[in-house]
Amino acid sequence: MFSRIAIFFACLGLSALLWAQTGHPAKGSWSGNLTSASGEVTRLRLLIDDHNGELSGAVNPGRNAVEMSKVTLDAATWTLTINAKMPEGDVVLTGKLSNLGSWLNRKYVGTYKQGSATGNFDFTIN
């Protein structure tokens, strides 16, 4: 009897921690910069959603949002690739997710290609 009640309270206490789980590590609102090879910096925001493991999203969500045409994650290496048809030309972001257990400092860092332009990017989850 006592052990059952103890287990009940333990489960109740842990339930708060379970509520805090967010699901897919790429899901969420991200902000960061693209830095071109020439040093030009462009601020971008990403909004990524997950539907049963299928990723989708938008670049610069809001009035001028651009829908991501393809989002793929290689879970073995945590490499996330995002394709989007930006007004300035198609862009491909390829980078790795890191600090996956962090609420505030999860990172998505890599390189991008837009036409003949290339550069680096660095996003942090909001």
Added chain:
Amino acid sequence: MKTTLAALATLTAGLLFSAHSLAHHSFAAEFDAEKKLDIAGVVTKVEWTNPHTYFWIEVEGKEGVDVWGFEMGSPNGLMRRGWTKDTLAIGTEVIVRGTQARDGSTRGNAQAVILADTCTRLFAGTSQRDFVEDESAKVEGCTPKQ
């Protein structure tokens, strides 16, 4: 046996409500009513939590982007003022009117949020006691973008 059970129940209740208790505080303890804010930015994050709802915006500054975080009233209080969970979608451009944190950081207490596209003003359920929600007051400093 009974004492142990009571102790377990108290501990569990304490764990469950500690976060809420920590989040509840007086306006004057954290915010300075004299430090008025009128700031425009883009919503990057929203947390509908009790006892306060929070949201964050990115603001273009002279030296790059600043992130400001704002406290509002409870979700229930906001809904009574016309808010829904979709009102502040990520990427929404807003103008926030309120007061800044006493420590001078980029945190504030929102009195009203104006949706920049339509210049719709929504009061934010501030806990500032002397703030009056005047629905008839004009929304100034905003031109609809749509």
